[in-house]
Amino acid sequence: MTAADKQFPPPPILTHPSASPPILVTQGAEGRLYKTTHLLPTLPCALKYRPPKPYRHPALDARLTRARISAEAKVLERCWREGVPVPAVHAMDAAAGWLAMEWIEGVPVRVAINAWLGDAEGEAAPTNEKQEEDLVDLMRRIGEAVGKLHKTGVVHGDLTTSNMMLRPRGSGTPANGEPEAATQDGRAKALEGEVVLIDFGLATQSMSDEDRAVDLYVLERAFASTHPRAERLFGAILDQYKTTFKKAPSVLAKLEDVRMRGRKRSMLG
Amino acid sequence: MTLERIQLEHVPANIRIYATLFRDVANADFLHSQLLARNPDFEYAFVDASSVISRFHLLSAVYAAVNALVTGSLRTPNVHSEIVVSLNVNNNIADAYRRWGIAPGKTKDLIVVKVVAAPEGAASTGTASSPARTAQEPDDEQQSLWTHLATHVQGTPSDLTDANLAPLTDWSKVRKYYRLNGVPALAGCKDGEEKRRQEEKLAVMGMALKGL
């Protein structure tokens, strides 16, 4: 047992033998994400686990955990069926609080963008138009993914660049994990790949313009704080969102209202 | 012997899984009658191969059933019936037997799965990296299971490989059972191999969600 295991005892399912030990990727407020294997040593999977909350009544806790794991799995399945790029569900035991899904190769979009921007900073010449075009192109792919998501009647609830993966093209099979940013060629490739949406723990089924606009607003704020140097390109996300999703105009109109409220709120402190 | 021991990830060391395939089975009626009679010598999961897509598909059901066994949440009398029900997209047991179970007069190609749960602690010391878990198990368990199957199943023993399973799949049935027709995600998908993989994922998702 490692120190991490003591601090965060693994779910019972992960205490059974596997070819390689599970890796704790993140420990969030609500749950944990392990990288492990499913069925075969060669099939990597992401296992989301919601541990019991000792401060909640056990019966209530069990019910909430079960409902949340089921809800997340259900949204993933729905999105996947509709062609929204999300991880496929491999298995689930809602009562035990876990959900095993396809492991998405690559890095979170946040990491890819920051690696790319960080690189640009280190360079003698400022980012030229051609290079900026790479970033704009990634923004379009994000806009397309979000547009597809909203089209299916799902709002994400926590759209940030940490909750999107950038999957290298043609990586159905195990591949590299780190973003390539070291070489010129690597830099050009750093923003390549397919945007895959993850983390549907707060997702809901909704067709409301307001809910959709809040999704976009959350993403916009996330960009402003995580990638201030990329914020001015946010328009590219919305442009592509409009192209992908027919009902975008009314959502974007609502987005104006949501921004306004946001500004008022921040003025009030 | 085509009966293989299958080691799945995250299965307790005291649980051993065996499986094989028989083609052109001539005595499905007899095998079915043994299940009906609850003959304890026939505690197997008999799965009609025409309703199975691939090894991954089958193993997903086996894993779900073993997990239910381990966590004490079986919905059916035992782990073998649980395998059959795990292939279904809902909890309707009769339906599952009709679709995935052995059908007298119909089943031609048969997958057989056997799950042995040794007493807890008997072989529970192993991790994947230690050979302990294979050291203590009865060497002849696999052999005696095989002898029993080879004696009672009249068919051609075959390896349980994707290559052997693929030609046996009745896709019109499978597409119906897993609601694979008219799925938007498959719309732009032409390439046969790629489409199969997508359909397999959808089927497995349907099983995992159980109609939620």
Ligand SMILES: Nc1ncnc2c1ncn2[C@@H]1O[C@H](COP(=O)(O)OP(=O)(O)O)[C@@H](O)[C@H]1O
């Ligand atoms: N399917 C997946 N494939 C690869 N990595 C994943 C997957 N799901 C999550 N991750 C990684 O784990 C992190 C946390 O997962 P997430 O679902 O966002 O949970 P949380 O609710 O803790 O934010 C993600 O930011 C990502 O780096």
Ligand SMILES: [Mg+2]
């Ligand atoms: Mg997250």
